[in-house]
Amino acid sequence: MLKIDGFSKSYGAGRYAVRDLTLHVAPGEIYGFLGHNGAGKSTTLRAVAGVLDFTEGEITVGGHSIRTQPVEAKRIMAFLPDNPDLYDFMTGIRYLNFIADVYGISSADRTARIARYADAFELTKDLGGAIGGYSHGMKQKLALISAFIRQPRLLILDEPFVGLDPAAAYTLKTMLRELCDEGGAVFFSTHVLEVAEKLCDKLAILRAGRLIEAGPTAEIVGRSNLEEVFLQLEREEAAQ
Numbered sequence: 001m002l003k004i005d006g007f008s009k010s011y012g013a014g015r016y017a018v019r020d021l022t023l024h025v026a027p028g029e030i031y032g033f034l035g036h037n038g039a040g041k042s043t044t045l046r047a048v049a050g051v052l053d054f055t056e057g058e059i060t061v062g063g064h065s066i067r068t069q070p071v072e073a074k075r076i077m078a079f080l081p082d083n084p085d086l087y088d089f090m091t092g093i094r095y096l097n098f099i100a101d102v103y104g105i106s107s108a109d110r111t112a113r114i115a116r117y118a119d120a121f122e123l124t125k126d127l128g129g130a131i132g133g134y135s136h137g138m139k140q141k142l143a144l145i146s147a148f149i150r151q152p153r154l155l156i157l158d159e160p161f162v163g164l165d166p167a168a169a170y171t172l173k174t175m176l177r178e179l180c181d182e183g184g185a186v187f188f189s190t191h192v193l194e195v196a197e198k199l200c201d202k203l204a205i206l207r208a209g210r211l212i213e214a215g216p217t218a219e220i221v222g223r224s225n226l227e228e229v230f231l232q233l234e235r236e237e238a239a240q
Contacts (some may be wrong), residue, residue: 001026001153001154003025003058004057004059006057007021007044007056009052009054009055017087017209018047021209023214025186026152029186029201030185030201031187031188032189033045033188033195033203034204039209040204040206042081045157045158047059048066048077049077050066050073060152062076062077063073077156078154078156080157080160081117082158086131086143088130088131088132091127091130092127092131092142096145099146099149103161105150110149113149114149117145123142123145135162137163144172152179155188157187157188159188159190161195177199180201184190197221197226202217
């Protein structure tokens with residue numbers, strides 16, 4: 001579904017945000033992307049989404065190159081950054097209809113999808129209000145709804161659980177698994193190691209722009225827990 005091969009992003013003078021990253025996300029997988037602030041996670045996700053150009057390597061989504069076939073690649077994915085840009089002057093329902101218009105979703109389909117996801121995230125009663133009056137958590141829910149109504153085959157998320165209450169976080173986990181059970185895939189960054197350990201099929205850990213560990217969650221965690229694994233990898237890398 002997603003193939004990142006030899007991806008590097010340089011800002012000149014030998015300053016690499018990400019260097020020689022290779023990882024593949026298969027259909028049916030929830031793939032977690034871990035690392036400290038500044039490790040290169042957001043840079044990678046933005047490059048995958050076609051928001052940020054890159055220096056070296058190739059990224060394909062469903063077989064479509066994000067550089068040479070960006071429209072085809074973007075048609076089958078949805079990307080939510082860590083701080084989604086919403087239009088505060090719009091109402092929630094107007095924003096969702098705007099997204100549906102952009103992606104050519106029919107009137108009947110959008111009505112059914114909006115109802116399904118807004119009910120699931122308990123936002124239906126607030127859709128008539130201006131987005132500018134929403135809390136951070138409500139804005140996060142609206143952004144997630146806007147992604148799910150597109151029915152993407154690949155969902156790219158940067159810190160999606162930030163700001164969500166426990167009920168909404170549970171709903172999101174359920175929906176991510178449902179998307180993958182239907183043949184889709186999820187690639188997301190998070191600092192919540194407990195969520196990554198319990199939810200993800202595979203994990204990749206980035207440090208200073210370089211991949212230091214990747215593979216099935218069970219193999220990486222072993223008999224320990226992800227927090228201890230993460231800290232141990234950090235210590236080993238720092239000692240080199």
